[in-house]
Amino acid sequence: MNKYSIGKFATKVGLTTYTLRYYDKQKLIIPKRDENNRRYYDDEDVKWIGFILHLKGTGMLMTEIQEYVELRKQGDSTINQRKQLLQSVRKRSIAEINERKSHLKILSLKIDWYDGKLKYKVNENFEEYIKRFR
């Protein structure tokens, strides 16, 4: 099994040693220690941090990930709870994406409207323009 010092691991996963010590303190990922009390990470940790980064990428908060870690530590009896936790994050994340998309649509319409002004010298105001779409 490969062993990585905090520095090597940081490079491998694209984080800084500061962040990793911070995650350790926050109990997101707690590495083992060698005989000199130095942290070392293994390939399981590579998988685990990878998954954590996916969770973060969905907008899951650190406190929620901590909760997830707690449940995980308790073993298979908490699988249903973990699933529910992820489902609620999923729901929220999808809602956030949809909201952002709807704002993005307005922004896109504004760009189109500018295009109309620039290319065809259209002079309808944006509020009227926007009504004709959506």
Next chain:
Amino acid sequence: MNKYSIGKFATKVGLTTYTLRYYDKQKLIIPKRDENNRRYYDDEDVKWIGFILHLKGTGMLMTEIQEYVELRKQGDSTINQRKQLLQSVRKRSIAEINERKSHLKILSLKIDWYDGKLKYKVNENFEEYIKRFR
């Protein structure tokens, strides 16, 4: 033309008076003043704050909105610059959505994997499971 005090306007647009004074200070939306130096907002401001909130909703930063405001103040000669600014925000926002979606896909797969464990007592590990999709 309707006039709104800061309090009425705050209620109307769903912000607080603190936030509106902050936006004033930040030059996002600068209302007119009455004879007693009190801010008042009109229907143009309603439209404008609405648009600002759409911009914010796309993830556009306040500094970028300030830049946009600056250009707008300079009149029609800056339309092309404004369009370009919005296009760059649009591009970034779409990229962020796509990234979030890709993380969300992994999270969804994990939920499905939990389902397999719970309903069908499947025992394949997640890393193997995940390889079969995407």
Next chain:
DNA sequence: ACTTGACTTAGAGTTAACTCTAACTGGTAC
């Protein structure tokens, strides 16, 4: 021997966008 990289605790600084408090003034409505 010396550099490098690890360790510790404790706490300060950063970023973005608010959010609120203090302490005071002043016009409007009931």
Next chain:
DNA sequence: GTACCAGTTAGAGTTAACTCTAAGTCAAGT
């Protein structure tokens, strides 16, 4: 006449997630 809403400046506090510094120790590698 008093409550209410507005105004001001200045600055502190909040949230999330880092990010970095200080000041010191300790062990391995060249």
